[in-house]
Amino acid sequence: MSTTTENRGETVTPATPAVDSAGVIALLERGRTLATPVLRAAVDRLAPPMDTVAAYHFGWIDADGRPAAGDGGKAVRPALALLSAQAAGADPEVGVPGAVAVELVHNFSLLHDDLMDGDEQRRHRDTVWKVHGPAQAILVGDALFALAGEILLELGTAEAGRATRRLTSATRKLIDGQAQDISYEHRERVTVEECLEMEGNKTGALLACAASIGAVLGGADDRTADTLERYGYHLGLAFQAVDDVLGIWGDPVSTGKQTWSDLRQRKKSLPVVAALAAGGRASEDLAQILAADAHKPEDEFADFSEEEFATRAALIEEAGGRDWTSAEARRQYATAIEALDEVDMPAEVRDQFVALADFVVVRER
Secondary structure, three states: OOOOEEEOOEEEOOOOOOOOHHHHHHHHHHHHHHHHHHHHHHHOOOOOOHHHHHHHHHOOEOOOOOEOOOOOOOOHHHHHHHHHHHHOOOOHHHHHHHHHHHHHHHHHHHHHHHHHHOOOEEOOEEOHHHHHOHHHHHHHHHHHHHHHHHHHHOOOOHHHHHHHHHHHHHHHHHHHHHHHHHHHOOOOOOOHHHHHHHHHHHHHHHHHHHHHHHHHHOOOOHHHHHHHHHHHHHHHHHHHHHHHHHHHHOOHHHHOOOOOHHHHOOOOOHHHHHHHHHOOHHHHHHHHHHHHHOOOOHHHHHOOOHHHHHHHHHHHHHOOHHHHHHHHHHHHHHHHHHHHOOOOOOHHHHHHHHHHHHHHHOOOO
16 A cells, blocks of 8 residues: 655655665665775776865865765665666676766766856755866866766676667766756746756656666666666656756755755746746746846846745746646656566565655655
C-alpha cells in the first residue's frame, strides 16, 4: 500500500514503501564511499592550481586550502550508476568508473553554470568563480569534462566504449539545454514544450546516463540500457519540476540560494511558462511585467526590491503556474517508475530505484 509524502505543499505518491529513508541514505553513502577515492585520484591528475580549485569545488578543502568536510552534494548520480550495474546482474563496483565519470561531467556543468548565471553561492559556500576567478572556473570545468572520458576509456573494454558514447551524448544534450536556458531568459514567451525540452536536456540527460551507465559497464544490452535511461530521463524532469518550484518559493536557508532565485535570473522555468500559457487576468498581468523586464539592463534589474519579485511570484501562483508544475512533477515521476517494469531485475534492486526516485522528487530544500 503506497503512502503520500508532502513537502512544502508539493505532494508525490511513492510507488512502494519497501525501502525506508535509512535505506536510501545507505545507498547514497555507498555511492559516495565507492566513488570518492576514484574521484579524488582523478582530480589529483590535474596540474596546479586546477587540482586545488577542483578540491575546493568538491568541498574537500576550504578557500585557504585547509582540509574541510564540506557538502559535496547528495551523490544521487553515483548511487544510480552503481544500482544500474546491479540491474544488469553485475556487482555495484562495476559501475564505479561510470559513477565517477558522470559526477565529473555534472560538476563540469556546475562550475560553468555558476559563472554564466552569476551565482555566488553553492552548497552554502562561495562558488569557484567568486573565490578563484572566472578563468579558473572555466579551465577546471573543462578539465573535469576531459577526465570523465579518460576514466571510462582507460578500462579498455567494449563496454567502456559504449558507456563513453552514452556519456558524450548526454553531455552534448546537457550543453544544449544550458544554451537553451540562457537564450530563453530574454525572450518574452517560451512554450511549455520548449521548456520541457530544455529541462530534459539540461537535467534529464545526465540523470538518464547515470541510471544506465553502470548497466552498460555490466554488459547489459541496449534495450535494457535504453529503458533505464528512460527512467532516469523522466526522473530528471520530475526533479527539475520540483527544483523550479523551489527556485521561486524555496527557503533560502535550505536551498542555499537567494529568495526568488530563478526570478532574479529571469529564468523561464516551468512555473513561469505554465502561468503565461494559462490565460486569465493574472497571466496577462504577468506577461506585461515580464515583457517590460526583458528590455531592462542587467544592472537595473539587479536593483529590484523584494516586493517587486514577490509580486511576480504571486502572479505566477495565482495564474496556476505553481500547481501545474507540481502536477507535472508527479506525472514525470509516475512515468519514470513505469519504465522500471520493463527491466528484468531483482525486486530489491527495483525497490531501491523507486526509493531513490522518492528521495529525488520529494525532498526538503
